Amino acid sequence: MNLRILLVLLATIVFVSGCATTSRTPIVLNEGFWQQEEKKVGVVMTTIPELNVYLPGANCLLCIAAAEAANSKLSAHVARLSIEDLPKMKELLANQLIEKGVHVSVIKQPLELSELPKYKYSAENAAKKDFTGFNKTNKITHLLVIDLTMLGMHRTYSSYIPTRDPKGVFAGSTYLVNLDTNTYESYTPIKVFKSVDDNWKEPPNYPGLTNAFYQALETGKATILSAFAK
Amino acid sequence: MRFILAIFFSAYISGCSTSRSPYITPIKSQINLQSDSDFYLKIPSDIHVTFRGLVSYDDVEGGQYNMLYPGDTAAVFFAAVITHSVVAESVKNTQKQKLQDLADEIILPYQSSISRIKTQDLANRTVQQLRQTRAICIQTNSMENSDLIVESRPVFLMAKNEKNILLKNIIIAYSSDKPSQVVYRNMIEVLSLPFSARNAQSYWLEGNGAKLARASEEMYAESIALVIADIKNTLADSSKEKTFHYFQDGQKMYERGRLVSENNDRIAIRTLRGWLKSIPIQSKSKN
Structure with missing residues (x-):
């Protein structure tokens, strides 16, 4: 009996600690970066995620099915929106960056982070993925990554039940990696959620939520640009 | 089961109070009016105008937790899911009400000045201003001889930084002989013009709140002018849909819509809902 309680306790601890995801704290770009000579920055973007209705918290199979069915009209509408x-x-x-006198190379191919090897060494502000390969293939000293992870609508759930009204979402991060050390020189997490302050239930065109999505889109774009505006 | 029912009812009762911003589904103008048509502007019978705090729900978090439901029988399971739904809805509403209550606290220092702004004065001055500047025949004293009755329910919302006021004016129009048949319905939003004074409270309250009263009148007059133009179908509606930006509460804000009119101080857009929104041109570049 005691062994069963112990096992349940262990499972609970593992489950609870597993829920807490670590998010990287922002790193502000050091002014010294702009003074560095002979730097060349490659700018790359991950594949833009398809517009979607994200339903975190609906975790069991039946919950996911119920939540997706409840939001099916919204999903159909979101698929028709434009990312401009x-x-x-x-x-x-x-x-x-060019306006600031930096040598820049735009990498046309979308970056697939999952295809990059893990970085083997640990250091302060070290990136988890190994970006150093870009140094050789693109002859650059730094890589500026725009990584978008969520685009569309976001509605939290607790199993079968929504715990919040849907919001427009634009999430991801933008970061500058020093390819000599594979460390972040700047890191800006982007989490933009825009709500409707009155009625969001306006099918089939959801004008309030559509406006919230475009608010999130514009705010997210402005956040990306502001990280290197100074 | 009794326990579940008790939770259900208590949550239902506490969740009834919702705090929502004014909302209305628009009805496009279905009338052909002569250029010399007579409008009657009908305002609420309340003596004083309504001011509230402008609230944003952008930062409202929702829990993302797994729930274990009792599954002795299907009936118990469904009762538990329904109870959970009612409790979650109640929590959401309570959270929103708290935010609105907190936002409303911004109005407290202005109560005495607000009490001097009377709805009848607001309407009378609007009528005077529109008669002078826009040649609109509009009145507040005789409903019988008017071609159209324009009923207005204005609410002024003050932003947290106290520098911006947003007027939300619900408009319902009907002819005097068929009051039950609504021929036009819309929401008109007007954002106040920016000012450079650092202390917003001192600015608004100067001269017993004269600037607050004047700004309220100007915003109200702007909303009624837009309504009349929209009822007459004279607003431009052919421009391309795009995202407009403006500054509110110290932040860059965005609104998707089509440009319908433009003058020296303001642009007006038709939002995705069909509402009209007037934004100061100055606020494009400065707060």
């Missing part, structure tokens, strides 16, 4: 000039963000960011 979002794919041009790396060019916009590159132009911003």
Whole structure:
């Protein structure tokens, strides 16, 4: 009996600690970066995620099915929204750096982070993935990554039940990696959630939520550009 | 089971109070009016105008936890899921009500000045201003001889930084002979013009709140001018949909819509809902 209690306790501790994901704290770009000579920055963007309705908290299979069925009209609408000039963000960011006198190379191929090897060494601000390969293939000293992870609508659930009204979401991060050391010289997490302050239930076109999505999109784009604006 | 029912009812009762911003589904103008048509502006019978705090729900968090439901029988399981749903809804509403209550505290220092702004004065000055500047025949004293009755329910919302006021004016229009048949319905939002004074409270309260009263009148007049133009179908509606930006509460804000009018101080857009929103042009570049 005691062994069973111990096993349940252990399982609970493992489960609870597993829930807490670590998120990297922001790193502000050191002013010294702009003074560095002979630096060349490659700008790359991960594949833009498809517009989606994210339903975190609906974890069991039946819960997922119930939540997706409850939000099916919203999902159909979200798929029709436009991301406008979002794919041009790396060019916009590159132009911003060029104006500051930085040598820039825009890498056209989308970055697949899952295909990069893990970085073997531990150091302060070291990236988890090994970006050093870009040093050789693109002849650059730094890599500026725009990594988008969530785009569309976001609604939290507790099993079968929504715990919050949907919001427009734009999430990801943008970071600058020193390819000599594979460490972050800057890291800006992006988590933009925009709500509807009155009625969001307006099918089939959901104008309030659509506006919230475009608010999130514009705020997210502005956050990306502001990280290197100074 | 009794325990579940008790939770259900207590949550249901506490969850009834919701705090929502004014909302209305628009009805496009279905009337052909002559250029010399007579409008009657009907305002709420309340003596004083309504001011509230402007609230944002962007930072409202929702729990993402797993729930274990009792599954003795299917009935117990479904009762537990329904109870959970009612409790979650109640929590959401309580959270929103708390935010609104907190936002409303911003109004407290202004109560005395607000009490001097009377709805009848607001309407009378609007009528005077519109008669002078826009040649609109609009009145507040005789409903019988008017072609159209324009009923207005304004609410002024003050932002947390106290520098911006947003007017939300619900408009319902009907002809005097068929009051039950609504021929136009819409929400008109007007954001106050920016000012450079650092201390917003001193600015608004100067001269017994004269600037607060004047800004309220100007915003209200702007909303009624937009309504009249929209009822007459004279607003431009052919521009391309895009995202407009402006500054509110010290932040860059965005609104998706189409440009319908532009003057020296302001632009007006038709939002995705069909509402009209007037934004100061100055706020594009400065707060």
